[in-house]
Amino acid sequence: MFSGLVFCVDCGSKMNYGSTNNYKPQQAFFDCSLHWKDKEKCNTHYIRESVLERLVLHHIQRVTEYILHHRDYFVSAMGQQMWLESTEKIQISRKKLERNQKRIAELKRLFIKIYEDNAAGRLSDERFDMMSQSYEAE
Numbered sequence: 001m002f003s004g005l006v007f008c009v010d011c012g013s014k015m016n017y018g019s020t021n022n023y024k025p026q027q028a029f030f031d032c033s034l035h036w037k038d039k040e041k042c043n044t045h046y047i048r049e050s051v052l053e054r055l056v057l058h059h060i061q062r063v064t065e066y067i068l069h070h071r072d073y074f075v076s077a078m079g080q081q082m083w084l085e086s087t088e089k090i091q092i093s094r095k096k097l098e099r100n101q102k103r104i105a106e107l108k109r110l111f112i113k114i115y116e117d118n119a120a121g122r123l124s125d126e127r128f129d130m131m132s133q134s135y136e137a138e
């Protein structure tokens with residue numbers, strides 16, 4: 001469940017998931033990947049998965065309890081956060097729309113140009129087909 005999400009408190013390296021040869025869930029653990037590469041650079045950091053699960057569960061319970069005791073503040077703070085995120089997403093989408101509209105206008109100009117070049121004999125039919133298909137696909 002925590003694989004890839006656990007990092008060493010001292011060196012920041014990823015902590016690798018491990019277990020014993022006779023796998024038993026209670027023996028599964030995480031240890032510092034840098035410690036295994038170079039024991040001089042980071043002292044061993046190790047935590048059993050079951051201990052980590054208990055700590056995370058305890059934290060979730062504390063956060064949930066806090067939310068229940070401060071419901072109005074939490075609803076207000078989350079509403080504000082969601083509003084900020086949606087505003088940011090709208091701005092990103094508007095910029096993307098603007099970029100795409102500019103590119104569509106450019107593609108129309110390019111299409112007219114290759115059509116005229118083809119009609120004037122400056123662009124072969126083969127090249128025209130290739131370019132027009134490419135612009136059309138884009």
Ligand SMILES: [Zn+2]
Binds near residue numbers: 008011032033042043
């Ligand atoms: Zn470490």
